[in-house]
Structure formats: structure tokens, C-alpha cells
Amino acid sequence: MWTIQAIVQSLMTAAALLLVTLAWQWLDLTWWLGTAVGVVLLAYVLVMPQWRYQVHRWEVTDSAVYTQTGWWTRERRIAPMSRIQTVDYVEGAVSRVFGLASVTVTTASAAGALAIAGLDKARARALTDELTAKADTVAGDAT
Numbered sequence: 001m002w003t004i005q006a007i008v009q010s011l012m013t014a015a016a017l018l019l020v021t022l023a024w025q026w027l028d029l030t031w032w033l034g035t036a037v038g039v040v041l042l043a044y045v046l047v048m049p050q051w052r053y054q055v056h057r058w059e060v061t062d063s064a065v066y067t068q069t070g071w072w073t074r075e076r077r078i079a080p081m082s083r084i085q086t087v088d089y090v091e092g093a094v095s096r097v098f099g100l101a102s103v104t105v106t107t108a109s110a111a112g113a114l115a116i117a118g119l120d121k122a123r124a125r126a127l128t129d130e131l132t133a134k135a136d137t138v139a140g141d142a143t
Contacts, residue, residue, distance in 0.1 A: 001095050001097075001098045001100050001118055002048065002049035002052055002053070002118065003045065003049040004097075004098075005094050006044055006049060007045055008094065009044075010042070010044060010045050013037070013041060014038065014041060051071070055068065055070055055071075055074065058114075058116045060127065060130065060131065060134075062081070063080060063081055064080045064081060065078070065079045065081075065084070065131065066078050067115070067116065069115075077109075077111065079105055079107045079109070079114050080138075081131075081134050081135050081137075082138045083107040083108055083109065084105055084106070084107055084131065084135035085106045085107055085108060086104075086105075086106040087103065087105055087106075087128050087131045087132050087135070088104040088105075088106070088128075089102075089103055089124055089125060089128045090102045090104065091121065095117075095118070100118050100120060100121065101120075101124035102117040102118070102119065103115075103116045103119060103124050103128055103131070
């Protein structure tokens with residue numbers, strides 16, 4: 001899914017670059033710019049999905065939701081069940097093709113929601129139900 005999303009994003013960027021290049025044909029160095037951007041986009045498509053798979057992690061316990069994300073730096077976040085405000089289930093256009101979905105856990109944190117992407121649809125639905133039930137059993141007002 002991440003590879004297909006990277007390809008779609010890269011193709012859109014390449015198309016925009018092609019339009020700019022055609023508009024500026026009189027520049028002799030435009031093809032260098034197109035080639036450089038093409039190499040960067042190809043590297044993105046080849047590297048990003050594997051890198052993301054190596055780094056992104058998540059776990060749910062009785063007391064909290066844990067996530068790890070990042071490219072150059074790693075961000076590990078913990079959302080205690082008592083802080084969970086909403087749990088959202090989302091199927092994007094590309095993820096739906098692969099039978100995948102995402103779960104977003106919104107808390108009272110200023111850092112924003114925790115996202116768990118690329119889950120099997122059934123696992124994502126079960127996780128949504130599980131988190132909702134666990135958050136409901138914890139005393140507190142999620143603030």
C-alpha cells in the first residue's frame with residue numbers, strides 16, 4: 001500500500017514538473033532538473049515503504065496505546081486509556097484496494113492523534129472496538 005501511494009504521489013509530482021518543464025522549454029538546464037527530480041522520486045518510491053515498515057510500530061495494552069514513527073528521528077508516543085477521546089476507523093482509496101484500513105486515536109494531547117496505518121480491515125475494526133471498550137472502562141474524563 002505504501003509503495004502504491006508513493007508511486008501515485010511521485011507520478012503527480014512528475015506530471016507537475018513536466019508541465020513546468022514544457023512551459024520553460026527555452027531554459028537549457030530544465031532537463032537536468034527533471035532528471036534530478038525523477039531520481040529523487042524513484043529513490044522515494046524504492047526506499048520509503050521499506051523504511052516505514054522497519055520503523056513504524058504499535059502496541060495496545062490494558063493501560064495504554066503505544067506508537068513509534070519517524071524517518072530520521074524516532075517518535076515514540078504513549079496514550080493512556082484514560083486520555084482517549086475518540087477512536088476513528090478510516091479506509092483510504094489506495095488502502096481499500098489492498099483490504100487495509102487505519103485507526104486514529106485522538107487524545108487530549110497537544111501532540112495530536114496517534115495513527116496506526118496499514119492494518120487489515122478486520123483487525124482495524126476489532127482494534128477500534130477494543131480501544132473503545134477499554135477507554136470506556138477507565139475512570140476519567142479524557143482531559
